[in-house]
Amino acid sequence: MSVEIKGVDALQKELERRFGGENMKRISDAALKEAANNFLESLKKELATFKDTGATVEEATLTEPFDKNGVRTISVHWRGPKNRYRIIHLNEYGTIKNPNPKGKGAIVRTLKNAESQYRKDIEDVLQRGIANG
Template identity: 55%
Template sequence: MSNVQIKGEKELLAQLEKRLGKEKMDEVSDIALMRGAEVFVEELKSQFASFKDTGASIEEIQVTQPESIHGVRTVKIHWKGPDNRYRIIHLNEFGTVKNPNPKGKGAIARAMMNAKKAYRKAIKDTVMEGFK
């Protein structure tokens, strides 16, 4: 499969929106974002499983519904739950002065790198399905 370079991305998006309507564009992009988030969350869970203790960090991973932030459709992945793991996720990711290299150091960054191709494929496939 060869790479395709598109010039005039803004014009292309404007034409698609003109032909399909803003609602259809938002609907397709929302579905694509949620499928892409699923791919990323699965990779994130596999990265966190390597240093799992109670499993609370994995269980508390949440994905928001798509929303517009400064005109861009976005989903957020965060931690929310009874064990309040959001308070310590950054400590696992970056370390501390006393423990500069915890077992989970860089797990989120690794998940982002590992899921990049699968995320893009999920987005691309969903968009192609949505415009048929």
């Protein structure tokens, strides 16, 4: 089943015409940051359920908003002295020797559970930003 939404480009152009491109970028970046911070908080709670040293939770961070294929994006990544970025995929997907680690699927589970709240956060901040003009 697929859904086609028409008029999104027209709506985006109208918003940029009314509020200005830079202002809309600022508002959308604020919305992305707030929603991403809420997502990261949920992710850290999920990761804490199988905490060992705590490095995976501590090193989970967000990027600043950036353009990726014409879409404003924020990425979650792991940066820190314990280099958890090297092994986070092993916790998420398992290995041949340990196919079901304690944290298997934690990121995907959090993404799925947080999707509706993420959309609501984006909508709320956009509405506040547009209302304040």
